[in-house]
Amino acid sequence: IPAHPEFDPPPKWATGGVGGAANATRANATFVMLARNSDVNGAVQSIRSIEDRFNREYGYPYVFLNEEPWTDEFKKRISVLTKAPIEFGVIPHDWWFQPDWIDEERATQGRKKMEEQGIIYAGSVSYRNMCRFNSGFFFKHEMLLKYRWYWRIEPDVMFHCTLNFDPFVYMEKQKKTYAFTIALYEWAATIPTLWDTVKNFIKENPTYVAANNAMGFLSENNGHDFNMCHFWSNFEIADMDFWRGEIYTKFFEYLDKTGGFYYEASCSRWGDAPVHSIAASIFLPKDKIHFFNEIGYEHPPNQHCPKDDEIWKKGMCGCDQGKTHDYGPYSCQHQWDRIFQ
Ligand code: GDP
Ligand code: MN
Secondary structure, three states: OOOOOOOOOOHHHHHHHOOOOOOOOOOOOOEEEEEEEEHHHHHHHHHHHHHHHOHHHOOOEEEEEEOOOOOOOHHHHHHHHOOOOOEEEEHHHHHHHOOOOOHHHHHHHHHHHHHOOOOOOOOHHHHHHHHHHEEEOOHHOOOOOOOEEEEEEEOOEEEOOOOOOHOOOOOOOOOOEEEEEOOOOOOOOOOOHHHHHHHHHHHHOOOOOOOOOOOOHHHOOOOOOOOOEEEEOOOOEEEEHHHHHHHHHHHHHHHHOOOOHHHHOHHHHHHHHHHHHHHHHHHHHHHHEEEEEOEEEEEEOOOEEOHHHHHHHHOOOOOOOHHHHOOOOOOHHHHHHHHHO
């Protein structure tokens, strides 16, 4: 065990907690990564980073998901990076591929229209599959059912600070539901059909709206318009019981039935980032959502690097504080701060 005087609590290796042995200070949690076999280099880099900065000391398990069978190469190169348990799962067909009831003509038209406007991933069907899967299905996968908490990780991300605490346990102890590190605007203005659909859902289900919610993060005029602020969902630590619960289940089914995941723009409109963000901000009290300032995180082209020198030093962060996204031009950190003033 590398000596590290700032570790608190002491490394779990020392207490035999690896792999979820009974230990009151561990959470029922897992990492989850959706990836393709071709993402192997990026996946290796991300796992090395999270192991280095956190999990080497905690041994939380990993679940990898893919709509195709994993190659031996992928499994081999990942498995050697950690002592924690790893599962490699395949996604059931109907949770990934475009449903039969989607009008392909209309979906093709939608993709064309977005492509003409130069919107990122506009022409990609697989990207839409991914957005829909991440919005409504990953937490139902049999390999995830035994866990309550997850930390989403993507290929090619970096963790810039050593964590001197367990974020899963923090979430549980502080009674949080959803946590983020980067909140940002989507500028590209297209017809806000997602928001109209959300408003209709709320009208039909007014009792689902939480008291003291974070609507002020999503809207400048009390819900009339969506300001395009969302949590960047390539990083998420959250409670899957929220996604599995009645409110979110009904919400996702309502959105899905409109076909919007296939007819409308790419993920920034009808994707897991706005869908998760909107659900968390409307159906939860705002104090259930947490900003993890201590978790330095980079998914190019954006990064969160703690501005606070104490936090930066304690975490041995090393990232460029001047490059942090927090209060840059595309950030929604102001909108986040505003609702707590
Ligand atoms: P971006 O961050 O919005 O640019 O999108 P990414 O390309 O990073 O995709 C988001 C996540 O979904 C990453 O974890 C990818 O590895 C994963 N992903 C994207 N498309 C596919 C796909 O077609 N199949 C699989 N299995 N994973 C995908
Ligand atoms: Mn990504």
